[in-house]
Amino acid sequence: MxxxxxxxxxxxxxxxxxxxxxxxxxxxxxxxxxxxxxxxxxxxxxxxxxxxxxxxxxxxxxxxxxxxxxxxxxxxxxxxxxxxxxxxxxxxxxxxxxxxxxxxxxxxxxxxxxxxxxxxxAAASHRSDVGAMLEAVARGDVGNLHCIDVSWRRRNGVPRPGSWFTRADQALAGSGADLGWHLLEVALQVLGYPLVDAALCNHVPAAPDEASREATWREDEDGNSTSAIDVESQSYSCLQTRGGALIRLSTAWASHQRQDETVITLYGSAGQLCLRTTFGFSQNRVKHPSLVLSVAGIDTPLGFADEENVAPYRQFLARRIALIGECAASRELEYRKLQSLASAMSAMYPHQSPPGGALHRQP
Incomplete structure (x- = not known):
C-alpha cells in the first residue's frame, strides 16, 4: 500500500x-x-x-x-x-x-x-519463536497433529480495571477473548485455519479483589482498583476443529503462579513440540524462552532469534501494509483466518451468536 x-x-x-x-x-x-x-x-x-x-x-x-x-x-x-x-x-x-x-x-x-x-x-504469529515452531511443523517434525495445548496465564495482569476492558457491555468477553485470541491465532494457523465446530468451556468470574491486580506495565491512568469486573478473569476451553484436532485453551489475567507465562504444546504422531515463553509486554516474563522437540523420549532444543517485545508487531505491519490492495491471495487468506478465529469465538461465547452450535458450560 x-x-x-x-x-x-x-x-x-x-x-x-x-x-x-x-x-x-x-x-x-x-x-x-x-x-x-x-x-x-x-x-x-x-x-x-x-x-x-x-x-x-x-x-x-x-x-x-x-x-x-x-x-x-x-x-x-x-x-x-x-x-x-x-x-x-x-x-x-x-x-x-x-x-x-x-x-x-x-x-x-x-x-x-x-x-x-x-x-x-496478528503479532503472535510473527514472533521468532512461533516462526521456528511453524517451520518445525512444516518439516514434519511432529507428524499429524492430534491436539494443541495453548495457555497464557498472568500473575497480575488485569487490563485497566473499571474501563471498557472489564465491562461486559463493551468488551463482550474477558481473558478468553483477550489473551485467547492471540493463542488461537497461532494454534489455528498451525492447523491451516480450520473452522471450530464446538467448544466445552468454563469461564470463571473475577474474584471481588481482582481489580487490584492490574497490569502495571501498561501505565494506564484511568484504572480503578475498586471497580467490579463483570467479564471472566480466567477461561478454560476445549475446542473441536473441523479437521478433527482438539485445541485446549487456558487463559488468566490473574493467577497463583509466579510469573506470566505462555505455553504452546503440539502433540503429533511423530513427536511433541513445546514452546515456553511470554507473549505481550509484561516485565514478569520467562527469562529463558525455549522450544523443545521431543521424539521417542529424546528432547532436542530448537533455536530461534532473540527479539524485543515490540518486534512481532513491527513485523506484522511491515509485511501486511505492503500487501494491502496488492495481493488477492493474501486477501483470501485473511478472510479464511477471520472465519476460523470467529468460529472459535462463536463456540466459546455462544451468547454472542444465534442459538445452537456450541456445547457450553458457564458457572
Missing amino acids: KDPCVAFIGAGWVVRTIWAPLLAQQAARIVSIIDPHLPSREAFSDLPVAPRQHGCVSDKALEGCNLAFICSPNARHVSQAIRAMNKGLHVILEKPACLSANDAHALIEHSRQAGVEVLVT
Missing part, C-alpha cells in the same frame, strides 16, 4: 505506545484520531503534522484517509469497520475482531463489496 493515511478509531495505550510509533516507521501519516476521551486524542499533538481530532466516527473524521485502524471497545469493532469500508477505507482490526461467525461474514461481505481489505492484527 502506497502512502497510508491512517484514521485511528480508539486511541488507548496500545495505539499510543505500539501502533502509532510503528506506523510512523512504515512512512504512514496519521491523519485523524477518533476517540471520545480528549486526553487520548491530545496525546498525538506532538506529531510532525498534528492529526485532526474527533470525538466520534463520522464522514468528516474519515475524510482524507485510506486506512482505518480500529482499536475501540470490542462491541464497536464490526459497525465501525463496516462504516469505514463503506467509505472506501481499508481496515485493520485490533483483536478480538469479532465474537461471532455472523459478524465475520458481514465483515468479509462488506470488504468484497467495497473492494477494500479487512485485516486482523
Whole structure:
C-alpha cells in the first residue's frame, strides 16, 4: 500500500505506545484520531503534522484517509469497520475482531463489496519463536497433529480495571477473548485455519479483589482498583476443529503462579513440540524462552532469534501494509483466518451468536 493515511478509531495505550510509533516507521501519516476521551486524542499533538481530532466516527473524521485502524471497545469493532469500508477505507482490526461467525461474514461481505481489505492484527504469529515452531511443523517434525495445548496465564495482569476492558457491555468477553485470541491465532494457523465446530468451556468470574491486580506495565491512568469486573478473569476451553484436532485453551489475567507465562504444546504422531515463553509486554516474563522437540523420549532444543517485545508487531505491519490492495491471495487468506478465529469465538461465547452450535458450560 502506497502512502497510508491512517484514521485511528480508539486511541488507548496500545495505539499510543505500539501502533502509532510503528506506523510512523512504515512512512504512514496519521491523519485523524477518533476517540471520545480528549486526553487520548491530545496525546498525538506532538506529531510532525498534528492529526485532526474527533470525538466520534463520522464522514468528516474519515475524510482524507485510506486506512482505518480500529482499536475501540470490542462491541464497536464490526459497525465501525463496516462504516469505514463503506467509505472506501481499508481496515485493520485490533483483536478480538469479532465474537461471532455472523459478524465475520458481514465483515468479509462488506470488504468484497467495497473492494477494500479487512485485516486482523496478528503479532503472535510473527514472533521468532512461533516462526521456528511453524517451520518445525512444516518439516514434519511432529507428524499429524492430534491436539494443541495453548495457555497464557498472568500473575497480575488485569487490563485497566473499571474501563471498557472489564465491562461486559463493551468488551463482550474477558481473558478468553483477550489473551485467547492471540493463542488461537497461532494454534489455528498451525492447523491451516480450520473452522471450530464446538467448544466445552468454563469461564470463571473475577474474584471481588481482582481489580487490584492490574497490569502495571501498561501505565494506564484511568484504572480503578475498586471497580467490579463483570467479564471472566480466567477461561478454560476445549475446542473441536473441523479437521478433527482438539485445541485446549487456558487463559488468566490473574493467577497463583509466579510469573506470566505462555505455553504452546503440539502433540503429533511423530513427536511433541513445546514452546515456553511470554507473549505481550509484561516485565514478569520467562527469562529463558525455549522450544523443545521431543521424539521417542529424546528432547532436542530448537533455536530461534532473540527479539524485543515490540518486534512481532513491527513485523506484522511491515509485511501486511505492503500487501494491502496488492495481493488477492493474501486477501483470501485473511478472510479464511477471520472465519476460523470467529468460529472459535462463536463456540466459546455462544451468547454472542444465534442459538445452537456450541456445547457450553458457564458457572
